[in-house]
Amino acid sequence: MAxxxxxxxxxxxxxREPAVSLINDHLIEYPTPxxxxxxxxxxxxxxxxxxxxxxTGVFLAxxxxxxxxxxxxxxxxxxxxxxxxxxLRYMHANGASMFFIVVYLHIFRGLYYGSYAAPREAVWCIGxxxxxxxxxxxxxxxxxxxxxxxxxxxxxITSLASAIPVVGNxxxxxxxxxxxxxxxxxNRFFSLHYLLPFIIAGAxxxxxxALHQYGSNxxxxxxxxxxxxxxxxxxxxxxxxxxxxxxxxxxxFVFFAPNALGHPDNYIEANPIxxxxxxxxxxxxxxxYAILRSIPNKLAGVGAIGLTFVCLLALPWLHDSPIxxxxxxxxxxxxxxxxxxxxxxxxxxxxxxxxxxxxxIGQLASFSFFFYFLVLIPFLGPLEDELLSEx
Amino acid sequence: xxxxxFRLRMVQYMxxxxxxxxxxxxxxxxxxxxxxxxxxxFFEITAFCLVPGFGTYYYAKSTVEKEKIAHRY
Numbered sequence: 001m002a003x004x005x006x007x008x009x010x011x012x013x014x015x016r017e018p019a020v021s022l023i024n025d026h027l028i029e030y031p032t033p034x035x036x037x038x039x040x041x042x043x044x045x046x047x048x049x050x051x052x053x054x055x056t057g058v059f060l061a062x063x064x065x066x067x068x069x070x071x072x073x074x075x076x077x078x079x080x081x082x083x084x085x086x087x088l089r090y091m092h093a094n095g096a097s098m099f100f101i102v103v104y105l106h107i108f109r110g111l112y113y114g115s116y117a118a119p120r121e122a123v124w125c126i127g128x129x130x131x132x133x134x135x136x137x138x139x140x141x142x143x144x145x146x147x148x149x150x151x152x153x154x155x156x157i158t159s160l161a162s163a164i165p166v167v168g169n170x171x172x173x174x175x176x177x178x179x180x181x182x183x184x185x186x187n188r189f190f191s192l193h194y195l196l197p198f199i200i201a202g203a204x205x206x207x208x209x210a211l212h213q214y215g216s217n218x219x220x221x222x223x224x225x226x227x228x229x230x231x232x233x234x235x236x237x238x239x240x241x242x243x244x245x246x247x248x249x250x251x252x253f254v255f256f257a258p259n260a261l262g263h264p265d266n267y268i269e270a271n272p273i274x275x276x277x278x279x280x281x282x283x284x285x286x287x288x289y290a291i292l293r294s295i296p297n298k299l300a301g302v303g304a305i306g307l308t309f310v311c312l313l314a315l316p317w318l319h320d321s322p323i324x325x326x327x328x329x330x331x332x333x334x335x336x337x338x339x340x341x342x343x344x345x346x347x348x349x350x351x352x353x354x355x356x357x358x359x360x361i362g363q364l365a366s367f368s369f370f371f372y373f374l375v376l377i378p379f380l381g382p383l384e385d386e387l388l389s390e391x
Numbered sequence: 392x393x394x395x396x397f398r399l400r401m402v403q404y405m406x407x408x409x410x411x412x413x414x415x416x417x418x419x420x421x422x423x424x425x426x427x428x429x430x431x432x433f434f435e436i437t438a439f440c441l442v443p444g445f446g447t448y449y450y451a452k453s454t455v456e457k458e459k460i461a462h463r464y
Contacts, residue, residue, distance in 0.1 A: 233407075241417065337432075337440040344444050357454045361447055 026212055031228035032235050033218035039113075040216065040235075041242030042106035047204060048243060049099035054197050056092040064144070066190035068183045071146035072269040090258040096138050097261045098250050100284035103131065112336055114324030115217040121316035122210040128312045130203050135285065137196040140189040142282055143181075147266030152279045154181045154189075160292075163299040180272065221324030278353060286350030287343050291369065293354055294362040304366065311373035318373065321381025331384050335376050342369050 015024050063082050065074040078085040107127070110116055116124035143154045158175045162168040177184030218224065253260060261283060265276050281289050288305055295301040311318075326333040342365050349362040 233411075237414070241414065333432075333435050334439045337435045338443065341440040341444040345447050348448065352451075357451050361451060365447075 026208070028230065028232040030212065030231040031215060031225075032231045033216055033224055034227050034229045034234075035218050035220065035224075036216065036235065036238075037219055038238070038242055039105075039109040039219075041239050042102050042109060044239045045242060045246050046099065046102045046106055048246075049095060049102055050197065050201060050204065053092060053095050053099060054201070056088050056095060057194070057197065059088050060092055061194060064190075066144070066187050068146060068186055068270070071144065071186060075145045086258075087254070090254045094250065094253045094258060094261060096141065097253070097282070097284065098246075099134065100138070102246070103134065104284075107131070108340065111339070112326045113217055113219060114221055114319065114321075114326070116316045117319045117324050118316060119214045120211070120217065122213075123207060124316055125313055126203060126207040126210055128309060130200055130207060131312075132309060133196055133200045133203060135288075137193060137200065138282065138284065140196075141193045143186065143189050144193060145266060146186065146270045148268045148270055148274070148276050149263045149266040149279070151181060151270035151272065152276055153281055154185065156279055157281070158185075160298065160302050163302050165299070217324065219325060219327060221327070280351050283347070283351075286348075287346035288350075290346040290350035290362045291366045293350070294359070294366040304370075307370065311370065315373065315377065318377045319381065320378050321384065323381075323384075329380070329384055331387075332380050335372060335380060339369075339372050342372070 015021050060078060063074060063078045063085065065071060075089065078089050080086075082088075110124065110127070139153075139157060143150045158172060158181065161171040161175060164171055173179060175185070176182070177188055215228070263280065263282075280286070288308065291304050291308060292301040295304050321329065321332070323329050326336050345361065345365045346369065349358050349365060352358040
């Protein structure tokens with residue numbers, strides 16, 4: 001290899017150059033715990049997803065027309081007439097789903113191994129902010145094809161702001177840019193949908209910088225400075241295996257089931273005087289949507305969504321156990337798997353109509369979700385300590 | 392950067408991942424790794440994830456079915 005022909009002295013001076021040393025310190029010689037499993041690959045896969053979304057989005061924007069008269073037709077034009085347009089569109093639409101799958105797995109890995117706990121509070125909190133930005137970006141992106149579900153989804157979700165006391169209706173009018181979801185709404189959503197991914201990219205760099213301050217957590221959850229190896233080549237190769245497996249999974253949806261994760265109603269052009277029988281968001285928002293609908297009061301429902309993110313942000317401070325990961329915490333491990341079941345149940349309830357027995361199940365699941373974060377997380381640690389000290 | 396109290400040794404650029412046989416272990420240990428993961432987590436996943444999840448799903452399904460039958464005329 002060319003670099004090996006450098007003398008040690010030449011190489012040392014090269015590595016003192018700011019740009020080279022930055023790349024070297026953070027991507028090549030970055031000290032990484034030797035026991036990281038494939039569960040640690042989701043972070044880099046999420047980075048790839050973001051890059052793919054930005055790349056395909058830039059090319060889609062060249063052919064998309066942000067006008068209520070042309071938006072739906074321009075998306076059809078991209079699929080039917082533009083060379084490779086179908087590929088760009090399906091990559092972008094399914095890429096959003098893939099991005100959320102990977103990020104949810106990344107979050108659950110962090111929860112299982114206690115990666116949110118001190119000293120990595122900043123990493124976790126920036127991650128929650130990235131999730132929030134992703135949700136906003138994906139929501140406004142779903143409005144752009146201007147199908148029935150785009151229009152009615154935008155109407156339902158933006159109307160939630162009307163629950164804010166006193167100024168609620170003014171906020172909704174301000175969000176819409178008029179008195180209904182219309183051309184002004186579509187234009188501002190397109191503009192923000194183009195802007196936000198770059199903010200997510202910036203936040204991801206801050207997330208990475210915060211992570212590299214203390215180094216990665218590991219499956220044992222212990223500090224092991226003596227058991228670290230350089231990121232290159234060991235974890236590049238390990239991540240490469242994960243990237244290839246992910247690419248196969250992603251390709252299946254793009255090439256064989258491009259509309260499997262979408263809603264068929266979005267292939268009907270938006271019609272403000274015809275409401276669909278069931279208005280459902282994309283699958284990745286269903287768990288939040290279920291929490292929202294479980295509470296009969298609109299303002300309380302919006303508050304519950306806010307509380308969900310407050311719980312996630314406060315998690316590092318709610319955690320009260322000297323042991324980080326679930327590997328050595330038997331009770332926490334049980335509660336973690338129960339949380340996984342809860343999120344799946346909420347996701348399923350979010351897609352069902354608001355009627356019995358789904359309503360009661362949704363309310364119980366929402367209550368259990370908050371119980372997990374606000375009661376179980378703070379009290380399980382001391383309880384486990386107590387039980388283990390008796391052994 | 393992670394706080395490493397000593398300088399890591401120089402990266403061995405001459406050794407390719409292929410020469411180090413880094414993928415050998417992945418395929419060789421795969422069946423035993425999967426078996427270990429399943430046996431280690433079988434009780435937790437079954438009792439606290441699959442049973443509550445599928446139990447709720449089938450309970451709802453049977454309730455909806457019973458409602459349909461009760462109101463069929």
